Amino acid sequence: MILARLDIELPPETMIRDVSTAEPAATFRLLSGVRSGDTAVELGEVVADDPVAAGDRIADHDAVRDYEWLEVEADRALGKYETTDTALYEFVADADLPPEYPVVVRDGRYEFDFVGTRAEFEGFRAAIEDAGRDYELLSLADGTPSESPLSDAQRETLETAVREGYFEVPRACSLADVADATGVEKSTASRTLRRAVAQVTARFLADPRD
Structure with a gap:
């Protein structure tokens, strides 16, 4: 896949x-x-x-x-x-x-x-x-299970977002908070997080048997 x-x-x-x-x-x-x-x-x-x-x-x-x-x-x-x-x-x-x-x-x-x-x-x-x-x-x-779809920056940003509560309902932190925690601009955090979520979602949906 x-x-x-x-x-x-x-x-x-x-x-x-x-x-x-x-x-x-x-x-x-x-x-x-x-x-x-x-x-x-x-x-x-x-x-x-x-x-x-x-x-x-x-x-x-x-x-x-x-x-x-x-x-x-x-x-x-x-x-x-x-x-x-x-x-x-x-x-x-x-x-x-x-x-x-x-x-x-x-x-x-x-x-x-x-x-x-x-x-x-x-x-x-x-x-x-x-x-x-x-x-x-x-x-x-x-899409083999042994490969990570995330870059180091994507992993750090996604882990920070999860840890700080960005995906909770209601959200416990803002995108600006995630950016501050990772030391990047808000626009960079937004782009990196969006790509990380897309990669993880694609990996989850992919069937490695194909």
Whole structure:
């Protein structure tokens, strides 16, 4: 079983590419999406210094309708909307893979976590190349039990988050607390923790017998 993370160029003239390049400092997360015919209903999160302004770019885009704010915080906003932009669904369908959520987008590119056999991975990579997309392979591991999917920094950040209570409900510490405890910037802690959780989740879901 292959566990991989790729950074992939978004297709031109797509809604999320337009929005994310207009707000290059923001992080857009597609948390879930359901396609029905020529449209899709999506649940999206924006993390930014001004999440409402970044979210308004989605709401005002020609490909989006019925945007509904679900939650707004100082640096985060959550919205639900319908879009006629179904390029992502078409791409993963062509690659014969289900979309893996969350899909994380920054400045015209998105991170994709892949879990599958080596043959499926090679087919997926070929589909990216056939589509003429620029991409970078961020990590690649064979999902055998003897290998750790985490870097030292990812392990330290994840262990700190667990120890300090970041994953408790309600949370016993903030992301800023995790960053302070590990001696890094908040944005670095966020990125490292997100990747650590994705790697552990992918390893848990992977079946090493494949």
